[in-house]
Amino acid sequence: MKASRRKPGTTWHPDEVFVTLRGEPYLLWRAVDQHGAELDILLQKHRDKAAAKRFFERVLAACSEAPRKIVTDQLRSYRAAKAEIPALACVKHVFVKASARVNNRAENSHQPTRERERRMRGFRDPERTQAFLSSFGPIRQHFALKRHLLRASLYRKQLATRIADWHRFTEITQVPPVF
Structure with a gap:
């Protein structure tokens, strides 16, 4: 199914949202392109530079080439992680005001996850949540x-x-299977 998807866009909109799993807060990192197509997601405990770097590396591995522009909120982890990844060093980075919810591509991409979370009465296991959301x-x-x-x-x-x-x-x- 991944092979049949079209090529990712040149503008990426990464964002993160808190998800509670059995009472513990986790961060769901998600990147979408300018068309709203989900590039990748990653569930992590932290919101620091190492977590952002891990997420960017995962998205780069999933996509064949680096974007021309990255649009993020003003989380400092994005800037620090981007500087450490050679493939993203020359990519234009646009910051939007986090309070204004201007990064609508990324913010709106969380809605189906929230809806699915309500229907499932919450997520419970981090590994199963990661696997489910990556497929969903x-x-x-x-x-x-x-x-x-x-x-x-x-x-x-x-x-x-x-x-x-x-x-x-x-x-x-x-x-x-045939035995």
Whole structure:
């Protein structure tokens, strides 16, 4: 399924949000591109330079090339981590005012996670949460069509195509082993 995704955009919007797992606060780091496509997520305990660096390295590994621009809130960890990674050293870094919620691409990308968290009555295990959210984002994006921009007939046609693709993807993983 990852192979069928389009190439990531040239502008990245990383952001972090607190998630509570069994009463303990964790940070869910998420990066989206300018189209709103989720690049990667990472669940960590800390909000320091090492955590930001680990997240940037993970996103760089998931994407084939570095962005031209990174848009972040004013968390100092981003700047410090970016300076230590050679691939991101020459990337333009735009800071937005954190209180104004101007980084809407990243802020809005947390909404499906919050909704899923409510439906599941909270996340419990960090490893399972990381695995679930890493899978949930691409699957949700696969079926998310911009319905307000499509005629009903075109929407139905595109949805049928996406469902057929999904059956193709899952058919590969559901082949029973032959002994």
